[in-house]
Amino acid sequence: MLPQNRELCRGVYGITLADGRFKTARLTAALFLPLQADTAEEYALLPRLLIRGCERYPDFTALHRRLNQLYGAEITGDVARIGETQALVLTAECTADRFALSGEALTAACAELLCDMLFRPVLDNGLFRLADVETERRCLAEEVRAQINEKQWYARRRAEQLLCPHEAYGIGRYGIAERIETLTPEAMTAAWRRALQQASVQLLIQDEAALPQVEAAFRNGFSAVEGRTPVPCATDTSVRLPQLRRETERMDVGQCKLVMGFRTACAEPDEQVAATRLMCALLGGTATSLLMRNVREKLSLCYYCSAQYDRLKGLMFVQSGVDEKNAARTETEILRQIETIRAGYFTDSELEDARRCMVQAFEAVNDSQPSVGAWYVSQGLASAPKTPGQTKQEIAAVTREQVIAAAQRITPECVYLLAPKEGSSHE
Amino acid sequence: MSEWKELVCTRSGERCYYQRHASGLPVYVWPKENYSTTYAVFATRYGAIDTAFVESNATEPTVLPAGIAHYLEHKLFENEDCDAFERYAATGANANAYTSYDHTAYLFSCTQNPYDSLEILLDFVQSPYFTEQTVEKERGIIGQEIRMCEDSPSRRVFCNLMTALYHNHPVRIDIAGTVESIAEITPELLYGCYRNFYNLHNMVLVVAGNITCDEVQAVADRLLKPAPEGVPQRAPVAEPLTAAQPRIEVHMPVAVPLFYLGYKVPFDTRSGLHDESAKQIAAAQVLEELIGGKANPLYASLMEQGLINPSFEVSYFSGPGYGVWLMGGESVDPDEVCAAFKQEIARLKEQGIPPEEFETARNAVYGRMISQTDNVESCGDLLIEAHLCGRSPFSVLDEVASLDIQSVYDRLLTDFDEQACALSLVLPITSEV
Numbered sequence: 001m002l003p004q005n006r007e008l009c010r011g012v013y014g015i016t017l018a019d020g021r022f023k024t025a026r027l028t029a030a031l032f033l034p035l036q037a038d039t040a041e042e043y044a045l046l047p048r049l050l051i052r053g054c055e056r057y058p059d060f061t062a063l064h065r066r067l068n069q070l071y072g073a074e075i076t077g078d079v080a081r082i083g084e085t086q087a088l089v090l091t092a093e094c095t096a097d098r099f100a101l102s103g104e105a106l107t108a109a110c111a112e113l114l115c116d117m118l119f120r121p122v123l124d125n126g127l128f129r130l131a132d133v134e135t136e137r138r139c140l141a142e143e144v145r146a147q148i149n150e151k152q153w154y155a156r157r158r159a160e161q162l163l164c165p166h167e168a169y170g171i172g173r174y175g176i177a178e179r180i181e182t183l184t185p186e187a188m189t190a191a192w193r194r195a196l197q198q199a200s201v202q203l204l205i206q207d208e209a210a211l212p213q214v215e216a217a218f219r220n221g222f223s224a225v226e227g228r229t230p231v232p233c234a235t236d237t238s239v240r241l242p243q244l245r246r247e248t249e250r251m252d253v254g255q256c257k258l259v260m261g262f263r264t265a266c267a268e269p270d271e272q273v274a275a276t277r278l279m280c281a282l283l284g285g286t287a288t289s290l291l292m293r294n295v296r297e298k299l300s301l302c303y304y305c306s307a308q309y310d311r312l313k314g315l316m317f318v319q320s321g322v323d324e325k326n327a328a329r330t331e332t333e334i335l336r337q338i339e340t341i342r343a344g345y346f347t348d349s350e351l352e353d354a355r356r357c358m359v360q361a362f363e364a365v366n367d368s369q370p371s372v373g374a375w376y377v378s379q380g381l382a383s384a385p386k387t388p389g390q391t392k393q394e395i396a397a398v399t400r401e402q403v404i405a406a407a408q409r410i411t412p413e414c415v416y417l418l419a420p421k422e423g424s425s426h427e
Numbered sequence: 428m429s430e431w432k433e434l435v436c437t438r439s440g441e442r443c444y445y446q447r448h449a450s451g452l453p454v455y456v457w458p459k460e461n462y463s464t465t466y467a468v469f470a471t472r473y474g475a476i477d478t479a480f481v482e483s484n485a486t487e488p489t490v491l492p493a494g495i496a497h498y499l500e501h502k503l504f505e506n507e508d509c510d511a512f513e514r515y516a517a518t519g520a521n522a523n524a525y526t527s528y529d530h531t532a533y534l535f536s537c538t539q540n541p542y543d544s545l546e547i548l549l550d551f552v553q554s555p556y557f558t559e560q561t562v563e564k565e566r567g568i569i570g571q572e573i574r575m576c577e578d579s580p581s582r583r584v585f586c587n588l589m590t591a592l593y594h595n596h597p598v599r600i601d602i603a604g605t606v607e608s609i610a611e612i613t614p615e616l617l618y619g620c621y622r623n624f625y626n627l628h629n630m631v632l633v634v635a636g637n638i639t640c641d642e643v644q645a646v647a648d649r650l651l652k653p654a655p656e657g658v659p660q661r662a663p664v665a666e667p668l669t670a671a672q673p674r675i676e677v678h679m680p681v682a683v684p685l686f687y688l689g690y691k692v693p694f695d696t697r698s699g700l701h702d703e704s705a706k707q708i709a710a711a712q713v714l715e716e717l718i719g720g721k722a723n724p725l726y727a728s729l730m731e732q733g734l735i736n737p738s739f740e741v742s743y744f745s746g747p748g749y750g751v752w753l754m755g756g757e758s759v760d761p762d763e764v765c766a767a768f769k770q771e772i773a774r775l776k777e778q779g780i781p782p783e784e785f786e787t788a789r790n791a792v793y794g795r796m797i798s799q800t801d802n803v804e805s806c807g808d809l810l811i812e813a814h815l816c817g818r819s820p821f822s823v824l825d826e827v828a829s830l831d832i833q834s835v836y837d838r839l840l841t842d843f844d845e846q847a848c849a850l851s852l853v854l855p856i857t858s859e860v
Contacts, residue, residue, distance in 0.1 A: 021459075021460070021461050021462065021801070022801045023439065023797050023798055023800065023801055024798040024801050060721070060726075060727040060730075061721070061722060061723070061724045061726070061727050064720065064721035064722040064726075065722045065784075065787055067721075067722075067791070068716070068720070068722050068787040068788060068790060068791040069787050069790060070790075070794075071790050071791065071793060071794025071795075071797075072790065072791030072792065072793070072794035072795040072798075073794070093798070094794065095794040095795075095797050095798055099438075099439065099794070099797045101790075101793075101828075131731060135730050135731055135733075138733055138736070139730075139736040139737055142682070142683050142736050142757060143736065143737075143738075145682035145683065146681070146682050146683060146738075146757060148680060148681065148682055149579075149580045149581065149681050149682070149685070150579060150580075150581070151578050151579075152575075251680050252679065252680050252856055253578045253680065254574045254577050254578050255571065255574035255575055255577075255578055286516070287512045287515070287516075287521075287522060287523075288510075288512050288513055288515075288516040292512075296568060297510070300564055300565075300566075300567035300568050301567070301571075302568070302571050303568055303569070303571040303572040303575055304575075321571055321574070321575050322571065323571070323574075353516035353517070353519075356516070356517075356518070356519030356539075357516070357519055357521065359519065359539075360519045360520070360521065360537055360538045360539055361521070363463050363464075363538035363539070364463060364464045364536065364538050366463065367462050367463055367464045367636075367802075367803060368801075368802055369801065
């Protein structure tokens with residue numbers, strides 16, 4: 001049965017995904033807002049601030065003792081970038097009531113806490129507490145700066161900035177550390193009120209039974225927000241760079257990270273998205289992709305070489321870790337494999353291998369509650385969200401010609417290389 | 428035909444099945460009703476800590492270069508005819524492998540053709556094929572994997588801690604080895620390791636998800652080749668109780684220092700076996716929550732002082748002859764965090780664990796363990812860990828449910844010795860001068 005996305009009140013939608021296989025109840029509230037340079041940091045900080053407490057549990061330690069009493073219930077808050085939308089995601093997870101040793105109503109208690117955090121956070125004279133804001137903005141700024149620690153992801157982030165210098169996508173999901181550090185209780189309180197007024201909201205209820213009281217609590221909460229007018233979120237997929245941008249950054253590392261950025265000229269809701277997805281899998285999305293077979297196995301140039309497609313923004317990134325002396329050769333080989341697809345020089349067997357792999361990945365989504373949750377959140381606020389089964393059918397229907405056409409549409413727009421300084425070492 | 432023994436978790440209602448196959452291989456099957464996914468793991472009790480073996484016709488041990496277990500894991504995917512990944516591509520399974528300190532595992536997950544994928548798994552792991560040429564080809568790929576790990580501060584801070592804690596135990600050496608050590612690996616050495624450690628009596632097969640015992644047995648009967656009795660014994664390691672060095676530092680391009688404070692747990696290393704009971708593991712899990720969880724006021728206090736961030740963690744892990752408590756993350760002042768943590772341990776040792784805090788921590792661990800079995804991969808991994816540690820699959824959950832406060836307090840008293848403690852740091856390059 002297809003999940004129904006019911007409008008609970010203006011701009012607030014709820015999907016109930018009852019599944020008796022799971023021993024865990026999971027509730028997600030995702031607030032969708034446009035990703036913009038002047039609000040990116042405050043919206044990135046907001047979920048973290050909200051889950052620090054609520055009126056009933058203003059003390060952080062007391063809140064977490066309560067969560068432990070609820071059998072290790074967890075409430076998390078973070079932000080995701082979905083195309084050029086920021087999704088502020090609060091999630092509560094707890095053991096299903098039937099496993100409580102003393103028959104406690106765990107799910108209802110968790111839902112109540114989640115609702116309290118969103119609508120009744122801890123305020124002091126009408127503002128978020130300075131100590132809370134200081135702690136969370138420091139943590140977020142440290143996390144942003146720590147992106148440099150894992151070079152593979154740092155390089156990917158730098159490539160995104162190189163590819164999208166004037167687009168919201170280039171802001172990233174957290175924004176800039178220096179701007180995070182300037183956020184005040186006043187700014188955060190205003191951001192919270194604005195988010196409640198302007199966000200489109202997706203509520204996901206993953207529990208054995210639908211919880212009318214959860215829906216009612218969120219409906220009542222949002223209905224009480226004065227001046228609530230959800231703003232539309234859109235992703236600009238029209239931008240093209242006039243010429244290839246190339247950047248080499250030197251750092252004290254032993255291995256080069258090569259990231260190539262491409263425009264695919266295909267993004268949601270284009271009907272060729274499925275073909276582009278399959279093309280990307282054929283190129284570098286599986287253990288037997290063209291990149292793995294050739295760049296890694298035949299040429300032994302790298303340990304990893306993979307391609308990822310962002311279907312909401314219409315971008316593709318190819319990433320690899322190589323010796324600097326092999327970086328140019330790897331880049332040439334990656335382009336050669338793309339040419340191979342454009343020219344149709346791949347076998348039916350290679351295409352079917354990629355398709356099988358994707359089909360099974362979609363079939364597996366329903367076996368994991370977090371995957372199901374991420375699946376629906378990642379669709380933004382679709383009026384008729386696709387199920388994993390529907391997407392699987394789309395992949396199954398893609399033709400060889402459509403894959404070739406998808407490859408013919410892509411254009412390289414940036415090459416980023418993180419390379420060692422001369423004589424780099426870590427001692 | 429061997430009989431399946433049913434293993435039931437009375438608390439969660441989960442059940443799985445075990446038999447020792449006629450070939451000598453222990454086999455576990457955990458059917459998960461209404462799931463699409465199947466997850467299989469074929470593992471051997473051979474990991475990075477196995478640094479030598481004695482051939483049946485030899486008296487002296489063959490000493491192995493660091494990283495060879497991991498290298499063998501890579502090379503086993505390549506058989507004489509083709510690569511195992513190419514065979515998996517025909518079934519659509521998502522295959523992988525990993526090497527840890529004490530075991531090597533080959534695995535796949537899929538939603539279609541599970542028995543065809545199981546055949547591939549059992550076949551290629553039993554069909555080693557190493558030549559000068561294929562071994563040489565892998566050196567470049569693994570060399571890049573090692574370089575990638577060397578550039579990872581989180582991996583460096585951990586590996587350095589193990590080096591600082593242990594004098595002799597091979598857990599002090601990085602699993603992947605070094606570019607220099609893997610240069611010594613030859614086809615002959617790989618075959619020697621394979622003969623010695625990839626004996627079905629020394630291995631285990633776990634299949635969880637959309638499968639049945641009968642079908643798994645049918646594939647096992649067709650594919651498994653009877654193995655001679657006997658499993659390799661791990662050589663005992665004489666490991667002093669003290670840490671090898673109290674502090675180890677390295678400079679890398681990081682924004683904020685990374686640190687791990689580690690406590691080496693006193694183990695009876697004479698047997699070379701992993702010999703912690705389910706009750707001891709349960710006690711460690713509850714103690715983790717008590718001393719490192721967000722419900723401990725220490726967490727909020729360190730956060731408010733600007734000394735930790737959400738990367739902060741306290742965890743315990745153990746294996747044959749080693750056991751380590753880890754506390755760490757990112758901090759602008761790791762020494763200050765370590766001092767506060769040591770003070771908290773001392774306070775708890777002196778004042779005891781408040782009963783109500785023990786109860787809520789135990790509840791939390793219990794609830795999370797119940798939820799763990801929602802996931803097919805977690806079920807498979809739980810079976811692998813339990814088997815390799817010599818425990819029944821649901822014993823730790825049972826022990827958590829009935830745990831007493833004294834067992835947790837006992838671990839607190841024995842596990843945190845100042846002399847067995849070391850601090851590993853990765854510092855920003857800018858602070859070097």
